[in-house]
Amino acid sequence: MNAEILAVGSEMLTPWRQDTNSLFLTEHLNAIGVAVRFKTIVGDRRTDIVSAVRAALTRTDILIVMGGLGPTEDDLSREAVSEALGVGMRRDGSLVAALSARFAERRMTMTDNNLKQADVIEGAEVLVNPNGTAPGQWLDTACNGFRKLVMLIPGPPSECRPLFEEQCLPRLRQVIPARKIARRTLKATMIGESAADALLAPIYSTYTDVETTILAGNCEIQLQLSCAKATLEEAQVRVDHLAGKLEEALDEYLFASHDETLEQIVLYYLELKQATLAVAESCTGGMLGERITSVSGSSRSFVGGALVYSDALKSEFCSVAPDLISAHGAVSAAVAEAMAEGIRRRTGATFGIGITGIAGPGGGTEEKPVGLVYVALSDGSSRECSENHFRGDRQKVRQWATQKALDMLRRRLMH
Numbered sequence: 265m266n267a268e269i270l271a272v273g274s275e276m277l278t279p280w281r282q283d284t285n286s287l288f289l290t291e292h293l294n295a296i297g298v299a300v301r302f303k304t305i306v307g308d309r310r311t312d313i314v315s316a317v318r319a320a321l322t323r324t325d326i327l328i329v330m331g332g333l334g335p336t337e338d339d340l341s342r343e344a345v346s347e348a349l350g351v352g353m354r355r356d357g358s359l360v361a362a363l364s365a366r367f368a369e370r371r372m373t374m375t376d377n378n379l380k381q382a383d384v385i386e387g388a389e390v391l392v393n394p395n396g397t398a399p400g401q402w403l404d405t406a407c408n409g410f411r412k413l414v415m416l417i418p419g420p421p422s423e424c425r426p427l428f429e430e431q432c433l434p435r436l437r438q439v440i441p442a443r444k445i446a447r448r449t450l451k452a453t454m455i456g457e458s459a460a461d462a463l464l465a466p467i468y469s470t471y472t473d474v475e476t477t478i479l480a481g482n483c484e485i486q487l488q489l490s491c492a493k494a495t496l497e498e499a500q501v502r503v504d505h506l507a508g509k510l511e512e513a514l515d516e517y518l519f520a521s522h523d524e525t526l527e528q529i530v531l532y533y534l535e536l537k538q539a540t541l542a543v544a545e546s547c548t549g550g551m552l553g554e555r556i557t558s559v560s561g562s563s564r565s566f567v568g569g570a571l572v573y574s575d576a577l578k579s580e581f582c583s584v585a586p587d588l589i590s591a592h593g594a595v596s597a598a599v600a601e602a603m604a605e606g607i608r609r610r611t612g613a614t615f616g617i618g619i620t621g622i623a624g625p626g627g628g629t630e631e632k633p634v635g636l637v638y639v640a641l642s643d644g645s646s647r648e649c650s651e652n653h654f655r656g657d658r659q660k661v662r663q664w665a666t667q668k669a670l671d672m673l674r675r676r677l678m679h
Contacts, residue, residue, distance in 0.1 A: 265440050266301045267293050268324040270316055272332035272341050273419060274307035285330055285424045292428065296436060297443020297492050298326060299475075308332065313344035321348065321407045321414075326436070328428075331419030333398035335378040341416055342383050342401070349405060349414075351386040355379070359390065363397060391415075391431040396423040402435060413439065443492045446499035448507045450487040451520035453671050460485045460517075464510055471506045483667035484526070485517075519674055526670045527555045527562075533677035534565035534614075541673070542613035543569035544582045544603040546594070546620040547637060552666040567611045572603065582606030582618070593632070595620050597649040600638035608642050615676075616642045617669050621652075623661045637665045641672050648672070 269289055275281040283305055290300045301324060306316045313332065320327045332341030346353050359382035367374035381398045384390060391400030396418055403414040415432050417424050452460060457480035464487070468476040477488040489506055493499035511518050519529050534541060543552050549571060556566050570581040575594055578584040583606040584599055592598040600618045608616025621637030628634035633653070640649040650672060654664040 265297075265325040265443075266299050267326035267328065268302040268304065268320045269300060270313075270320055270327060270329045271303070271305045271419075272308065272313055272329060273305075274338070276305050277307055285419070285421055288421075288425055289328060289330070289428060292433060293326075294445050296433070296440070297445055298436070298440065299445070299490075299492060308338035308340060310340045310344050310347075313340055314348045317345055317348035321412055325411070326413045326415075326440075328415045328417065328432075330417050330424060333381065333400070333416060333418050335375075335381055335397070337377075339380070339398075342380070342385060345403075345414065345416060346385045349385070349403075349407070353383045353385050356382050356384045356390065359384070359399060366397060385416075388416075391417070391427060393418060393423055393427050395426060396420065398423070400427050400431060402432070404439070442494060444494070444496035444499055445490055445492045446496055446503045448489045448503050448521070449523035450489070450507060450510055450514070450518060451523070451526075452485045452487075452514050452517040453483060453519055453526060453667060455485060455514075455517040456480075457485055460487075460514075463513055467509050467513060468506060471502065474502055474506050476506070483664055484519075516675055516678070519671065525559070526667065526674065527559050530670050530674050530677070531556065531559055531562055531565050533674065537677060539614035539677070540565055540567050540612075541615045541617065542567050542607045542611040543617045543669075544572050544578075544607035544619070545569060546572055546578070546603075547623045548619050548662045548665050548669075549573070551662050552617065552619065552669055555666055555670070567613050569611075570607060578603060578620075581610065583609065595622055595632055595636060595638065597638050597640070597651060600640035601642065601647045601649050604640040604642040605644070605647060608644060614643060615673060617673065618642075619665055619669055621661070621665060623658045623665075625658060635661050637661065637668070639665060639669045639672060641669075641676060643676070648676075 269286045271283045276283050286303050304316055306312050329341050332339045363378055388401040388403045391402055393399045398418045401416040405412050417427055461478055474491045479486040489503050491499040491502045519526050545552055553569050556562050572578045572581050575589050579586055582603045584602040588598055600620050603618025604616040618640040622628050622634050624634035635654045637652045654661045
C-alpha cells in the first residue's frame with residue numbers, strides 16, 4: 265500500500281515555517297512497509313484543501329491529513345475532508361463534554377468556536393488526543409470502489425507524533441498486509457549524474473520491484489535502493505542483488521556500498537594497510553584536514569598537515585624550492601607534487617597530499633583561470649598529480665578539490 269501526507273497550513277508556505285512532521289510520519293510508515301508517494305502542502309483555503317484531498321484519493325491508499333483541526337476560522341480540515349468524501353458531520357456530545365471539562369480544570373472560559381473541535385465526520389472513529397484539545401479522526405472508507413484509509417491528525421508536533429504512534433499505527437498494522445522495506449545507499453564520485461544514469465539505467469530498470477533513485481550533490485552521486493516485500497530477508501535479497509550489479513558497473517567510481525562517507529572509506533583503507541597520511545593545503549585552507557578529522561578515530565591514520573598559503577610557507581613547511589615556484593608558479597603540477605612529497609617527508613607519513621589552486625572569485629588569469637586546481641599524491645617512491653578545472657563558487661571549488669584528493673588516495677589504496 266502507498267500513502268500520501270497532506271500538510272495543511274498557510275504558514276508552511278512561507279519561508280519561516282517548515283513541515284517537519286512529514287519526516288517523522290514517513291519514517292514510521294516505511295517501517296511497516298508503506299511507501300509515501302506524495303507529500304503535499306496546502307494553505308488554509310477550504311476549496312484548496314478539498315481539491316487536494318480529492319486528488320490524493322485518486323492515487324493513494326492511505327491519506328494522512330495533518331493540521332487544520334483547531335478552533336479558529338482557518339482550521340478547515342474536517343469540513344474539507346467531509347466535503348471531498350461527500351458525507352456530513354455530526355457534533356459529538358462526549359467531545360463537547362470533554363472540551364468543557366478541560367477548560368474548567370484550567371479555570372478558563374471556553375469560547376463557542378472551540379465547539380467545532382467536537383465535529384466528527386460521518387463514519388469516522390475519534391482518535392483521542394491527550395496532549396491537546398483537537399482529537400484526531402480515522403476513516404476506513406471507499407472512493408470509486410477502492411478502499412481508502414483516511415486519518416486526520418493535529419499539526420503541532422507534540423500532539424501529532426504521539427497521536428500517530430499511539431492511535432494510528434496500531435490500526436494500520438491491523439488492516440494492511442505485513443510488509444518490510446529493505447534499503448541500500450551506494451555512492452560514487454568523479455562521474456556525472458547523467459553519465460551514471462546512462463550507465464546504470466539499463467540495469468536497474470529491469471528490477472521493477474526495486475525503487476532506484478539517483479541523487480547528485482556534495483561532489484558525489486548517491487543511488488538509493490529500496491524494496492518492499494513480505495519479509496525483510498526477501499526484500500534485502502532483491503536490494504543486494506541489484507546493488508551487486510550496480511557496483512560492478514560503476515567499478516572504481518564506486519566508493520561506498522552502505523552509505524559511508526568518502527573520508528570514512530579512505531581512513532578504513534589506511535588503517536587496513538597500516539599506512540598514515542599528511543596533507544599540505546593551499547587553496548582548500550584546511551578543508552581536507554577538517555573532513556578527515558571529522559571521523560572518529562582518524563588519529564590512528566592521520567598525522568596532520570600544514571596550511572601553506574604563502575610561497576614562503578610552502579618552502580618552509582614542505583621544502584618546496586623557491587626556484588621551482590619561480591619557474592612554474594605556485595599553482596602548478598610541479599609545486600603540488602613537491603608539496604605532497606615535502607609534507608610526507610617532514611611528518612614521516614606513508615602518504616602525502618598537496619593541493620594548490622585558484623578558488624576564486626578573483627585571482628584567475630587566462631592561462632590559469634579560476635577553478636584550476638592541482639592535486640598531488642606521493643608515497644615516496646612515486647608521485648601522481650591531477651590537473652582539474654572545477655566549476656562553481658569558491659566553496660564549491662574547494663569542496664571538489666578535497667573530494668578529488670580523497671578519491672585519488674582511495675584509488676591508490678585499493679590496489
